[in-house]
Amino acid sequence: MVAWNLVFQTPTTLPRKYLQRYSNQLFVNPVSACKLESISRNLTSLQACCVPRAVLYSSGPKTQNFQHCFEKSNDGFLLCEGVKVEEVMKVAEQSPFYLYSKPQITRNVEAYKEALEGLDSIIGFPIQANDNLKILEHLQKLGVVRFLVSGNELELALHARFDPTRCVLNGNGKILEDLVLAAQVGVFVNIDSEFDLENNVATARIAGKKVNVLLRINLDVDPQVHPYVATGNKNSKFGIRNEKLQWFLDSVKEHPKELKLVGVHCHLGSTITKVDIFRDAAGLMLNYIDQILDQGFEIDYLNIGGGLGIDYYHTGAVLPTPRDLIDAVSNLTSFFILKFRPGGLSFPYPKQGISF
Incomplete structure (x- = not known):
């Protein structure tokens, strides 16, 4: 079983001054408790802003190729870094949400660094x-x-x-x-x-x-x-x-x-x-x-x-x-x-x- 965790960006993680200024924009919806379930790959979901946002990452090999994280599987499922988005939805427990790939962000930056x-x-x-x-x-x-x-x-x-x-x-x-x-x-x-x-x-x-x-x-x-x-x-x-x-x-x-x-x-x-x-x-x-x-x-x-x-x-x-x-x-x-x-x-x- 692959170990993974769900980390929330909650209002309590930010300074009071920051919360007062950004509370309307970032934390309209309260963060609910999430059930921990095993997923096929190591991932972390990060939630913020007025609708949930998730960042998916794995510990796979580093690559500098400029490639895209989303693809469609042979059986018709939408995948992000090889993980079914449907599985991410099960742990997010709120929708709609934004899903970001941490490796994709890294690859994008590395492509510019390499160039x-x-x-x-x-x-x-x-x-x-x-x-x-x-x-x-x-x-x-x-x-x-x-x-x-x-x-x-x-x-x-x-x-x-x-x-x-x-x-x-x-x-x-x-x-x-x-x-x-x-x-x-x-x-x-x-x-x-x-x-x-x-x-x-x-x-x-x-x-x-x-x-x-x-x-x-x-x-x-x-x-x-x-x-x-x-x-x-x-x-x-x-x-x-x-x-x-x-x-x-x-x-x-x-x-x-x-x-x-x-x-x-x-x-x-x-x-x-x-x-x-x-x-x-x-x-x-x-x-x-x-x-x-x-x-x-x-x-x-x-x-x-x-x-x-x-x-x-x-x-x-x-x-x-x-x-x-x-x-x-x-x-x-x-x-x-x-x-x-x-x-x-x-x-x-x-x-x-x-x-x-």
Whole structure:
């Protein structure tokens, strides 16, 4: 008989301050007792958020192949990592629920790590894509950094034991309170607009800390995705337009005690199916970096954000892998490191970030 256990993420496992802030979102339904029954493979079910969520994992061999955890058995059952979902339902005792595969998450991250091998790089995951605490803790152990859009997400990242100096606060909806918390703990901030820059100056003074900032540049690149998830074209509400860039550079120069420009950032969109879009974006970003360096700034980080699409409609389409993505931009980003950071100097943070 295979030993296994069912671990719940209950309200009592979180600090009081965290519970007060997140109780409505995370713990609408009480956690009920679960009956322990043997299942064919070692698994742990983790329950959180307003409907149950489960994370399935096994102690099978580690693989870096980019593969999917769900499949259909010959006798018609839906399987996750070889376990019948029907069996998971028996121990969850509540439905509907979300089922996640821990090995799948690991494989996804390892696929990017393998593709990025030999490059100074980071892999970032936006916390708004999935705020399940147990999944965040697993990603933290895998070395993934956090991309945040609010103070609430920053507090959640801190609770999951992410190093705040390896987190990035992004988005055009950052409020003063969020920025103060970010400044206090050393989070990097992507500046998205004029008032965003002014707020960062104010919060740096409140916190008594200099803020490391990146400029989010709107490249006006068509990612060829649904307009609702396109973030890098000229009609998008995100990022700095080319004609405004000089104003931001001048403003950073005017506030040397509050701001330190350490990099540039762009985000193209989600569900992207053509890696050439990333390559074109990287080339444009290098041109901007050249302009910025000419004005005496030192740029340590190039952050290119966006997400690869999957076969949503099960048409059998051949879609790019993490390896395809990195191969498309690696020559350009390696050129960036060699040209602007000669001699192989080490820095406290990598020079290239790919967020997914």
